[in-house]
Amino acid sequence: MKQFEKKAEFHPIHDRTYEADVVIVGGGGAGLASAISSMQAGAKKVIVLEKLGYLGGSTNVSGAALNAVDDKRQKAQGIQDSFETFYQSTMKGGHNVGNPELVRYMTRHSIDAVHWMESLGVKFKDHIGAATGSLGQRSHYPVDPSGNAYIRVFEKVIADSNGKIQVLLDTPAKSLIQDKSGRVIGVVADNFGSKVTVKAKDGVILATGGFGANVAFRQKVNTGVWKHVRLDDTIGCTNIQKAAQGDGLFMAQKAGAELIGLSDIQLHPCGTPGTGLMENIRTSGRNRIFVNSDGQRFVSEGAARDVLANAIFHQKGSTYWIVVNKLRYPSRDFKDSMGATIRDMVALGAVVEAPTLDELAQKTGMKAADLKASIQQYNDAVTGKQKDRFGFIANNTDDKPMTEGPWYACKKVPTVHHTMGGIRIDVKSEALNAKGQPIPGLYAVGEVTGGIHGANRLGGNAIADIMTFGHAVGPHIVQGK
Numbered sequence: 302m303k304q305f306e307k308k309a310e311f312h313p314i315h316d317r318t319y320e321a322d323v324v325i326v327g328g329g330g331a332g333l334a335s336a337i338s339s340m341q342a343g344a345k346k347v348i349v350l351e352k353l354g355y356l357g358g359s360t361n362v363s364g365a366a367l368n369a370v371d372d373k374r375q376k377a378q379g380i381q382d383s384f385e386t387f388y389q390s391t392m393k394g395g396h397n398v399g400n401p402e403l404v405r406y407m408t409r410h411s412i413d414a415v416h417w418m419e420s421l422g423v424k425f426k427d428h429i430g431a432a433t434g435s436l437g438q439r440s441h442y443p444v445d446p447s448g449n450a451y452i453r454v455f456e457k458v459i460a461d462s463n464g465k466i467q468v469l470l471d472t473p474a475k476s477l478i479q480d481k482s483g484r485v486i487g488v489v490a491d492n493f494g495s496k497v498t499v500k501a502k503d504g505v506i507l508a509t510g511g512f513g514a515n516v517a518f519r520q521k522v523n524t525g526v527w528k529h530v531r532l533d534d535t536i537g538c539t540n541i542q543k544a545a546q547g548d549g550l551f552m553a554q555k556a557g558a559e560l561i562g563l564s565d566i567q568l569h570p571c572g573t574p575g576t577g578l579m580e581n582i583r584t585s586g587r588n589r590i591f592v593n594s595d596g597q598r599f600v601s602e603g604a605a606r607d608v609l610a611n612a613i614f615h616q617k618g619s620t621y622w623i624v625v626n627k628l629r630y631p632s633r634d635f636k637d638s639m640g641a642t643i644r645d646m647v648a649l650g651a652v653v654e655a656p657t658l659d660e661l662a663q664k665t666g667m668k669a670a671d672l673k674a675s676i677q678q679y680n681d682a683v684t685g686k687q688k689d690r691f692g693f694i695a696n697n698t699d700d701k702p703m704t705e706g707p708w709y710a711c712k713k714v715p716t717v718h719h720t721m722g723g724i725r726i727d728v729k730s731e732a733l734n735a736k737g738q739p740i741p742g743l744y745a746v747g748e749v750t751g752g753i754h755g756a757n758r759l760g761g762n763a764i765a766d767i768m769t770f771g772h773a774v775g776p777h778i779v780q781g782k
């Protein structure tokens with residue numbers, strides 16, 4: 302896009318100074334939503350500083366599930382829901398340590414973010430699903446696969462903004478500039494060795510994402526739910542490596558912000574062994590069972606992510622198989638929510654395919670009788686024939702018995718996925734110090750913040766968080782509302 306500042310080797314920047322109303326640090330989902338809402342609130346110039354050579358961050362590679370209470374779509378599927386139920390499940394799923402005010406705001410207004418993004422051009426499916434560990438059926442998915450669907454629409458809005466929003470790629474922010482009173486008035490960044498200074502009239506929004514890929518830091522702060530597990534580099538991470546280093550946290554802390562809940566790190570049950578990425582058959586959705594290397598179920602597939610990951614650590618090799626069938630993949634070329642097909646995943650050796658459960662067991666080394674019994678247990682729970690011994694409850698309108706082959710199995714391990722802690726904020730996204738006072742001119746949105754997800758984030762609540770607070774922040778920073 303022509304207004305994007307390209308790499309230094311083509312257009313060298315020599316110690317340059319820019320002026321803007323609002324400066325956003327980080328061009329992922331939270332940053333771009335904040336940039337657009339700031340422009341819509343009246344900012345004449347918004348500058349987005351992005352560390353990498355492209356926009357999107359973790360949002361780009363996410364499954365895009367966004368939880369919202371949606372009268373129209375949920376009712377059409379017969380799903381019972383309410384703002385109160387969403388609030389209660391988010392609080393409870395987060396071990397009741399989330400900030401009730403922030404959780405109330407997100408659960409009440411994520412549907413506004415859905416409508417706002419629709420007004421920008423995002424097309425959502427009518428079908429409402431349930432992301433892994435969502436503890437409810439309220440996950441919205443864009444029609445086009447993955448979080449890239451959001452980023453592409455945001456890029457188009459930026460391209461059409463007549464330069465009101467300017468993106469500087471390959472320009473990592475290094476520090477915040479404060480005046481004598483402590484007000485944040487700009488950012489110092491770097492572009493291939495040249496100093497870039499951006500002055501901010503209304504303020505700076507930090508949207509640098511999480512710190513899951515910063516192995517040293519995550520080990521240092523890992524004193525919470527996973528304190529008994531070494532989060533060193535033998536455990537993978539789903540995030541974009543260079544992006545998720547926690548840069549915004551350190552800048553905010555130097556400016557006086559309080560960091561909260563850093564020990565609350567989320568492990569996702571669905572990592573690929575060896576890399577920790579999540580490219581093959583995601584656990585999201587229903588009609589899949591989790592079995593150990595013998596083919597035995599060991600947990601309720603509908604449980605929260607911390608419960609799932611913990612149960613996996615108790616299996617041989619801390620690994621398990623996710624088993625799905627024709628219900629999830631009606632044909633070899635059916636594209637799942639990430640655009641992946643069975644044909645490709647089998648060709649890559651990531652998925653084992655078999656026409657019958659006996660053959661699947663033989664190919665994976667599971668015990669056929671145990672695997673069949675596992676499918677039977679799941680089906681009995683879905684049809685209500687028998688109460689599930691692991692507590693799986695079919696409370697989702699998508700739940701159906703798994704009966705027909707072909708069958709598919711994909712090996713998975715827990716992987717570092719989300720960092721719930723971060724910059725303490727209030728409901729206006731103002732960054733707060735340890736006394737709970739706003740740091741003038743400093744705001745934070747997205748995974749860089751803390752307090753919303755408590756000790757365990759529900760699946761589908763991160764995209765809800767970044768879009769809800771990104772959508773809302775513009776009037777606060779630009780109009781002081």
Ligand SMILES: Cc1cc2nc3c(=O)[nH]c(=O)nc-3n(C[C@H](O)[C@H](O)[C@H](O)COP(=O)(O)OP(=O)(O)OC[C@H]3O[C@@H](n4cnc5c(N)ncnc54)[C@H](O)[C@@H]3O)c2cc1C
Binds near residue numbers: 763
């Ligand atoms: C594989 C995967 C699947 C997921 N699926 C889901 C899902 O389906 N639903 C859900 O709710 N959540 C999901 N999540 C979590 C969710 O995607 C993230 O929590 C969310 O997208 C974070 O958004 P963000 O804008 O805060 O950060 P990001 O999208 O990561 O953006 C941060 C940006 O800041 C930039 N940056 C960092 N440091 C600097 C710096 N110093 N200067 C300038 N720029 C900087 C980064 O390069 C990056 O572009 C998933 C995450 C992953 C990795």
